[in-house]
Amino acid sequence: MTVTEQTSKTTSTQRAAEELRQMIVSGTLAAGTDHLETELAARLGMSRTPVREATLVLEGQGLLEVRPRKGVRILPISPEDMEEIYAILTTLESLAAGRAAQIGYGRSDLAELSESIAAMDAALAQEDREGWAAADSRFHSELMRLGGNKRAEGIVHMLSDQVHRARMATLWVRPLPEKSNDDHRRVRDAIRAGNFEEARQAHHSHRVQSGALLVELLRRNRLFSL
Amino acid sequence: MTVTEQTSKTTSTQRAAEELRQMIVSGTLAAGTDHLETELAARLGMSRTPVREATLVLEGQGLLEVRPRKGVRILPISPEDMEEIYAILTTLESLAAGRAAQIGYGRSDLAELSESIAAMDAALAQEDREGWAAADSRFHSELMRLGGNKRAEGIVHMLSDQVHRARMATLWVRPLPEKSNDDHRRVRDAIRAGNFEEARQAHHSHRVQSGALLVELLRRNRLFSL
DNA sequence: GCGTCATTTAATGTATGCATTAAAGTATGA
DNA sequence: TCATACTTTAATGCATACATTAAATGACGC
Numbered sequence: 001m002t003v004t005e006q007t008s009k010t011t012s013t014q015r016a017a018e019e020l021r022q023m024i025v026s027g028t029l030a031a032g033t034d035h036l037e038t039e040l041a042a043r044l045g046m047s048r049t050p051v052r053e054a055t056l057v058l059e060g061q062g063l064l065e066v067r068p069r070k071g072v073r074i075l076p077i078s079p080e081d082m083e084e085i086y087a088i089l090t091t092l093e094s095l096a097a098g099r100a101a102q103i104g105y106g107r108s109d110l111a112e113l114s115e116s117i118a119a120m121d122a123a124l125a126q127e128d129r130e131g132w133a134a135a136d137s138r139f140h141s142e143l144m145r146l147g148g149n150k151r152a153e154g155i156v157h158m159l160s161d162q163v164h165r166a167r168m169a170t171l172w173v174r175p176l177p178e179k180s181n182d183d184h185r186r187v188r189d190a191i192r193a194g195n196f197e198e199a200r201q202a203h204h205s206h207r208v209q210s211g212a213l214l215v216e217l218l219r220r221n222r223l224f225s226l
Numbered sequence: 227m228t229v230t231e232q233t234s235k236t237t238s239t240q241r242a243a244e245e246l247r248q249m250i251v252s253g254t255l256a257a258g259t260d261h262l263e264t265e266l267a268a269r270l271g272m273s274r275t276p277v278r279e280a281t282l283v284l285e286g287q288g289l290l291e292v293r294p295r296k297g298v299r300i301l302p303i304s305p306e307d308m309e310e311i312y313a314i315l316t317t318l319e320s321l322a323a324g325r326a327a328q329i330g331y332g333r334s335d336l337a338e339l340s341e342s343i344a345a346m347d348a349a350l351a352q353e354d355r356e357g358w359a360a361a362d363s364r365f366h367s368e369l370m371r372l373g374g375n376k377r378a379e380g381i382v383h384m385l386s387d388q389v390h391r392a393r394m395a396t397l398w399v400r401p402l403p404e405k406s407n408d409d410h411r412r413v414r415d416a417i418r419a420g421n422f423e424e425a426r427q428a429h430h431s432h433r434v435q436s437g438a439l440l441v442e443l444l445r446r447n448r449l450f451s452l
Numbered sequence: 453g454c455g456t457c458a459t460t461t462a463a464t465g466t467a468t469g470c471a472t473t474a475a476a477g478t479a480t481g482a
Numbered sequence: 483t484c485a486t487a488c489t490t491t492a493a494t495g496c497a498t499a500c501a502t503t504a505a506a507t508g509a510c511g512c
Contacts, residue, residue, distance in 0.1 A: 060286035
């Protein structure tokens, strides 16, 4: 067999979905704004067809809303939305933590988890908030992967996209997450120890706290619509 | 204001999505089968465009998979899929039960829940399995509604669609769900009593048991792909 | 001035045609 | 007979044209 070229055959619809997702999550397309299909198509250099298809996909992911004749609306996130989403994230991630413990991973299986914790430590030491946030995301996605439930993983990923902007917005008004890493270590250690209930609870209380903090920050800073 | 005609302005794409969903969930489009866009379009009496859009939506809901040049594949459900899905349903529904308890609904707010329980009793008395299943669905959707988390409700609905066929398939090989209604009553009573933890746990153990039973039935009856 | 109705406008919804390309089929030579 | 390269086929991906219709505009009567 020859080395096949990985031209990464990606369709315009996929490109549109990914680029739009990126633009939404990063705030390039601001929350609450409306965009006509034609406008987006021009922006992405393609016809309306793939753009329409992409918007349907993203609507299913809760990132925008297709409003006939008004263009697609980038959905803003309110503190209430955050509460809803965090409630789900909390329960699904905690389940994943427990399952990961049950599966009985060895130390090497948990390398990525440990590395992400180390990365958070390092970022924290330098007060590099964005670095910390990136490492935190890494920790949480890896946790979901270890949980071994693909559907739960997908759901958590979808919801994480929905709250990404809001998380970033609070990054600069929140206290440095000093305590967070103790939590993460506790979760990892419980997984390593194969302790379902401890892993679940440790992660649960971590998420409940960080979720409550975020919502509190949004309210205190009057970030009612991100 | 005059009484406006509710012509229920529904687009072809929506119709396609709903009709296809119905056909998939009911088994009219059998699990594991492939269907070309052209074929489906002809079947629904419309062009390929709305069908394509509908398939993208349904793919996002986990009901089918778009496989270029092979047609869309109706996704079958395996016992492993059931385990994944039930794990999520269990945790989200239990959360909803707890939240419902916290909200503090009055007796009249719980009328629909109680009625669905009564309907299950009645169906059971006549050994009307399909009637029981319908009432059971009613109970579970109402529970999610009472939980007050729209996103969780949507996710549970989506997953329920995914497992619908499998549930129906086991309906005829399972023992009559005699005990189930005690569970449902316990959940309702805990909600009425405003007892978060009791509601959560009662529903949790109910779901764990019924989920385990279903998976067991699928395996025992070699229903590996529904 | 103001509310109502007709007209216009523009954005979406749908159908269609064509380009692209994976897969199937076919021919060729070792 | 089998592997390989070529040809054909047919299904999708995308662009485009057109139909539909909500919203905006403007005309009209009061």
